[in-house]
Amino acid sequence: MRFDTLAVRGGYGEPSALANEGAICEPAYLSPAQHFASSEHMRQALSGEADGWIYTRIDNPTVRQLETTIAALEAYGGGFTATATVFSSGMAALFMAATALVADDPARPKPNIVLPAACYGGSFMLFRERFQQDRGIELRWIQDSLDLGEWERAIDGNTRFALCEVPCNPLLRMTDIPALARITSAHDVPLMVDATLSSPAVMRPLVLGADIVVHSVSKSMSASGLSIAGAVVSRPGICCPHPRQEMRADFAGFLKRGPQRDTGVILSPFNALQSLADLRSLRSRMQIMGRSAQRLAEVLAAHPAVAETYYPGLPGMPGHEIARRDMVLVDSEMEPGGQENCFGYLMSVRMRGGIPAARAFLDGLQIFWRANDLGRIKSTATIPSISTHSQLSEAEKKLGGIPGDLVRLSVGCEHEDDIIADAVQALDRVRKVAA
Ligand SMILES: Cc1ncc(COP(=O)(O)O)c(C=O)c1O
Structure with missing residues (x-):
């Protein structure tokens, strides 16, 4: 299917419609919880042996539709399957992804994050206040995101991730994602790209070599302005020396099954539906x-x-x-x-x-x-x-x-x-x- 067809259909085909009274549009599942046919069904869903959404803080069918659609659009043309997890805002998505990557690692006691100083003000504050000030994590600011030598000199064995906005807000500076991905992958450092301003209709950083994409879904993806949302999208097997294999294998899925479930930074199904409606066009x-x-x-x-x-x-x-x-x-x-x-x-x-x-x-x-x-x-x-x-x-x-x-x-x-x-x-x- 071409991009537009994926965007319009999402993961909602005839079997889903027939299971939903024939509705041709994804229904809003506002129910907070799922009913189980039996205690055994409940046990299987909770243990992950059977598919189920269980409780809206853990998962939700409407939210899943949005995640499936965003993941398909980000992986379009890449020949791989991406995973997406949506959050209550773009900042929540960035915070949750960054927090997981800077988790304690006794093997690398002095974490640093490498990112350009020219970035969205909210992101600048997030890293300065919540990561540098509150957690003592070193920030290595890149002055010119086009200068690959600067990135090369800043990234080392203690770098937990490199981050760039492409293009960046508000100066519209670019970064050469494939070239930077070669540098980060040589250090086994994940490259995270905030692709809010480009959107998958214009650029798909995972296909260009990045490991993780972050979006403020609040922007062109939800252009009518009816919802605020964020997304983390990852390719299978991100570069990352983190000891947790499940995190490396499926980073966005890991965020959903652990950190998001535990903190409750979820997107309401109602907002997911509004974003889904805009994403189609x-x-x-x-x-x-x-x-x-x-x-x-x-x-x-x-x-x-x-x-x-x-x-x-x-x-x-x-x-x-x-x-x-x-x-x-x-x-x-x-x-x-x-x-x-x-x-x-x-x-x-x-x-x-x-x-x-x-x-x-x-x-x-x-x-x-x-x-x-x-x-x-x-x-x-x-x-x-x-x-x-x-x-x-x-x-x-x-x-x-x-x-x-x-x-x-x-x-x-x-x-x-x-x-x-x-x-x-x-x-x-x-x-x-x-x-
Ligand atoms: C590039 C970029 N990233 C992240 C965000 C934060 O997104 P949200 O407002 O959905 O939290 C913004 C907001 O303007 C942004 O411009």
């Missing part, structure tokens, strides 16, 4: 948003009020060649127009007039919503230094490359002419105010 939405974003980025880059534009689809952007290689609309090579790049929906600009101009640009937008959100069917815009990255100190903002005059724009599914006209009228107003 992921590819066509990414195509629309990506095409409009490319046009908008080109217009912004040429506008006199804009000093710099960050978008992987712009030829001058560092990492553009890697983006051209890795960010391809899935299955587009089978269409009459041939293979189509899709560089995503997110971009950032720095304003010539500094912080006042950034504020005036944001305040002048009429179609873009001023909101800390992205990947939505509705266009949104924000100033990261006062929103997504506001908790970082000035020194950390410098480390992460977040200047005060940076404005982030997320392109939605409104008509591209309206989106561009809105951005241009707001930029023109900035110029008039400055004149």
Whole structure:
């Protein structure tokens, strides 16, 4: 089956429908628990001898449908079967994956994590506060995620995992995943990629060589904006010297059967259903948003009020060649127009007039919503230094490359002419105010 067919059908075929009164859509199983036919059935389900979902904190048929679909989309074209576990948010997914990988290991007493400083502010805070501050784990910040030498020098035998966002939020920097995977696998270190901004419709890091993918499913996968969710997806047999064989063999499944069950960081079946409904049209939405974003980025880059534009689809952007290689609309090579790049929906600009101009640009937008959100069917815009990255100190903002005059724009599914006209009228107003 092609990507779109997998996304639309998920794991829900005729046998599932016939077992559900013929319903052609996955039902929402809101029941907290499963009834067992007998005590023996109960024993078998609880011991794992028979399939069963038991209790919604442990598993749930609707949640499973979402997990099966995400896993199939992430492994598409890879020739392997991936596993996915969904969580209550993207941060919960990242936290649970990272926590499992830094678990005590007497053989490696001084754990470190290697990750670029240019990343989503929430992730920066998670690692600084919850891992470095609370647990004393060393963070080795990568300055330029495109510099493989920097990664090589930072990773050693005590590295529990390397993490990168591709592209990263809000600077849209790329990382060469296949090349980095060669470095991490040589050290038996798992490579985890936060692929929220690309989505499996554009890039599938497991197929490119990564071990684990993390998603904020809250974004393009749930573009209507009706739910917040997260996912951890893993390929079979991740690189990892951790002594627990079950964790190495099926990392996402291990998270579900142990850490998630014990902590209860689950996704409600109702939210799972809402994400599932949006996931069906992921590819066509990414195509629309990506095409409009490319046009908008080109217009912004040429506008006199804009000093710099960050978008992987712009030829001058560092990492553009890697983006051209890795960010391809899935299955587009089978269409009459041939293979189509899709560089995503997110971009950032720095304003010539500094912080006042950034504020005036944001305040002048009429179609873009001023909101800390992205990947939505509705266009949104924000100033990261006062929103997504506001908790970082000035020194950390410098480390992460977040200047005060940076404005982030997320392109939605409104008509591209309206989106561009809105951005241009707001930029023109900035110029008039400055004149
Ligand atoms: C790249 C990236 N990763 C993770 C997250 C966190 O996701 P959530 O808001 O679902 O917790 C975000 C949120 O914006 C993000 O942009």
